Amino acid sequence: MDQFDIDLLIASTPENVTYLSDTVSWAPKVYSYSVDMFATYYRDNNHNSSLIVPSQEMTYVSASNTWINDFYTYGGKSALIQESEQVIESAEENTYLNLQNNDDKRFPTAVEALIASIKNNTTKKLRIAIDEDKMTHKSTLKLQEELDNCELIPSSDLLRLIRMVKTDDEISAMKAAADLNETACTKVCNEIKIGMRELDIAEIYAQEVGKGLGKWLWFHFGSGRRSVGIFPPTEKKIQPGEMWKFDAGLSLNNYQADTGWGGVIGQPNAQQNMIWEATLRGYESAMSVIKEGVRPSEIQNAMLKGTQDGGLADHSGTFAGHAIGLEMRELPYVLGNKKMVNSLYLPEDTDIPLPENTVLCIENPCQIFGVGGTQIEQTIIVKKSGYELLTKQDRKLWIIE
Numbered sequence: 565m566d567q568f569d570i571d572l573l574i575a576s577t578p579e580n581v582t583y584l585s586d587t588v589s590w591a592p593k594v595y596s597y598s599v600d601m602f603a604t605y606y607r608d609n610n611h612n613s614s615l616i617v618p619s620q621e622m623t624y625v626s627a628s629n630t631w632i633n634d635f636y637t638y639g640g641k642s643a644l645i646q647e648s649e650q651v652i653e654s655a656e657e658n659t660y661l662n663l664q665n666n667d668d669k670r671f672p673t674a675v676e677a678l679i680a681s682i683k684n685n686t687t688k689k690l691r692i693a694i695d696e697d698k699m700t701h702k703s704t705l706k707l708q709e710e711l712d713n714c715e716l717i718p719s720s721d722l723l724r725l726i727r728m729v730k731t732d733d734e735i736s737a738m739k740a741a742a743d744l745n746e747t748a749c750t751k752v753c754n755e756i757k758i759g760m761r762e763l764d765i766a767e768i769y770a771q772e773v774g775k776g777l778g779k780w781l782w783f784h785f786g787s788g789r790r791s792v793g794i795f796p797p798t799e800k801k802i803q804p805g806e807m808w809k810f811d812a813g814l815s816l817n818n819y820q821a822d823t824g825w826g827g828v829i830g831q832p833n834a835q836q837n838m839i840w841e842a843t844l845r846g847y848e849s850a851m852s853v854i855k856e857g858v859r860p861s862e863i864q865n866a867m868l869k870g871t872q873d874g875g876l877a878d879h880s881g882t883f884a885g886h887a888i889g890l891e892m893r894e895l896p897y898v899l900g901n902k903k904m905v906n907s908l909y910l911p912e913d914t915d916i917p918l919p920e921n922t923v924l925c926i927e928n929p930c931q932i933f934g935v936g937g938t939q940i941e942q943t944i945i946v947k948k949s950g951y952e953l954l955t956k957q958d959r960k961l962w963i964i965e
Contacts, residue, residue, distance in 0.1 A: 576698035579890035591620035600674035614681035626660035693719030741821035748772035762797035792931035807936030826938030827962030845874025
């Protein structure tokens with residue numbers, strides 16, 4: 565905020581609201597077109613950062629232990645009978661009743677509540693960075709009309725840039741998500757048997773994620789000729805001699821996890837071994853260049869050359885993975901060749917030197933049409949002179965006898 569002379573950040577997307585407020589929301593995701601939630605953050609610590617809370621989120625905000633204590637609400641009240649003899653027994657109940665009953669901070673719409681939260685803090689001219697990705701044009705016009713002495717700047721890229729380097733708390737949250745994903749995927753691989761449907765395998769994954777209170781987002785699984793890409797699981801049954809491959813993603817407390825690997829039913833033949841060895845060579849080559857300051861294109865080029873030198877001379881991959889955090893793909897999104905960018909906050913292209921504590925999913929999928937394929941995917945934390953695994957992840961060609 566100092567670097568770009570920003571006085572106030574306004575977050576609108578669930579990811580950025582979580583980042584600024586330490587809340588885990590549900591309604592703005594489920595009712596994405598009709599429910600808004602905003603968080604504000606001031607550079608001047610003398611001002612109160614605020615949360616604009618829809619009625620559906622009052623309970624979740626009350627349970628969140630957010631550091632913000634200045635709440636505004638909008639819309640109608642939730643149905644709640646409050647008998648006078650009832651005593652408040654917890655901080656959660658106290659916050660909930662304050663949200664429910666403070667009519668002075670309740671407004672007809674989210675944007676009116678947001679405007680009031682700003683005006684109640686200061687009437688000074690502000691440079692306001694707006695997370696425009698979930699801010700409607702109508703709301704932006706209303707803000708500009710009511711805050712006519714302020715400068716409003718579309719700034720979703722600024723929040724992406726801020727979130728690029730992960731805090732210790734974020735890394736802990738991401739490790740919990742990665743641990744659950746690893747547990748669910750290992751359970752899947754331990755139970756794959758000849759004759760199982762691909763859908764049966766997907767069901768095991770979904771059940772394990774649910775046991776850990778995560779939300780599974782996808783489970784791509786293909787066997788035999790279908791292992792050449794990230795196909796959805798089907799009624800197809802696993803056959804002897806086939807390669808198989810999966811890619812699995814989940815969310816836990818708003819933080820994301822993504823992983824995948826593959827194997828063979830029975831002992832691999834020479835061509836299947838060659839695919840695996842090339843996958844491994846490419847992956848190891850990519851990992852060898854990772855450290856603070858590495859560029860995405862350097863990771864991609866190392867992976868491509870290693871894979872080709874490892875036996876797949878015709879391999880033409882343009883993707884070495886992606887950054888991850890509150891979103892599945894964060895800045896700089898795809899680890900690949902550079903693309904030009906037009907942004908107030910970002911460099912001129914996507915080939916951004918990666919800072920320490922960026923978290924990356926490094927992945928190398930390799931396949932031959934008609935034969936099959938496999939992949940390696942691990943999540944790593946970029947460090948000054950190398951990397952650390954986010955969590956324990958052993959990767960091998962998984963052989964099922």
